[in-house]
Amino acid sequence: MGWGAAIALVSLVVLAAFGVARRGFFRGDLFVAAAVLASGSLMALFIVFPVAKALSSAFFGEEGRVSPAAFIERTANARNFGLGCLAGEVRCGVARNTLFLGVLTATSTTLLGTLMALMAERGSRRYARPLNIPALLPIITPPFVVGLGLILLFGRAGIANQLLESAFGIAPTRWFYGWFGVWIAQTFAFTPIAFMIMRGVVQGVAPSTEEAAQTLRADARRTFSTITLPLLRPGPANAFWSASSRAWPTSATPSWWAASSRCSPPKSSSPSSARSTTRGRAASLAWC
Secondary structure, three states: OOHHHHHHHHHHHHHHHHHHHHOOHHHHOHHHHHHHHHHHHHHHHHHHHHHHHHHHHHHEOOOOOEOHHHHHHHHOOHHHHOOHHHHOOOOOOHHHHHHHHHHHHHHHHHHHHHHHHHHHHHOOHHHOOOOHHHHHHHHHOOHHHHHHHHHHHHOOOOHHHHHHHHHHOOOOOOOOOOHHHHHHHHHHHHHHHHHHHHHHHHHHOOHHHHHHHHHOOOOHHHHHHHHHHHHOOHHHHHHHHHHHHHHOOOOHHHHHHHOOOOOOOHHHHOOOOOOOOOHHHHHHHHHO
16 A cells, blocks of 8 residues: 555545534534544554454464364364363363453452552551552553562572572472462462452441441451441452453463463463464464
8 A cells, every 4th residue: 555545545534523523412512523533544444453453363274264163173172271170181171261260360369459559548557668669560560570570489590499409408499380389479469459459449448337346346357348348349349350350361471481382371362472373373272
């Protein structure tokens, strides 16, 4: 497509926006209509179209023809949804391992974030300021830095293993690699996000309701179970969904930890990191 075609397409988008505005949309504002349609067109051209084209490769066979059977063959197999680990084998399917790891990470991050939020807002004043530091970590520290730090601490040549070897003669092993290391790394990376979500929820609960319950001779445990916890109920659901949605597609940290192991989420959520020989197989894993 040359410059002439590009100018023609832009002109058509602007004319379409003016027509939409004349029909009463966007309160008749021509500039707002043109800006919205132009932004939507750019997103469709540079985001929706490439992603859709990549995912559509899952429905094409090796010969390049449309084949729904090829998609079913690539996804519905023991490699993705197998339960061999329950029958004595080493591993389960990639999709099931991904789901297990995502739920485990979301549960731990939600629990830790809730406890930190309650400590910061309902605990002693001296804990509030130190707990403000984790709130800044997602802004200044990407998740892969957490993974790199844990590797340097607990990896085979990490500081902890070297100290154990020099002090007690314990030979360094790869005990920290695998799903356990991925879980610890993601928990450390996503707990600050759950903490910020839960802190806002705890701040929205009026302390006067808890004080009223204590005035009626309710102890701290009964006040928490009957007043505070029901009012906080929407918060953990939000934190759980946020953590799980971040844990499932994370690719960098699990790629380092698990290497070629089938317990890493990237194998089912990221085509670029899936160890596939064809584009169709990688796209099928992304659909999982």
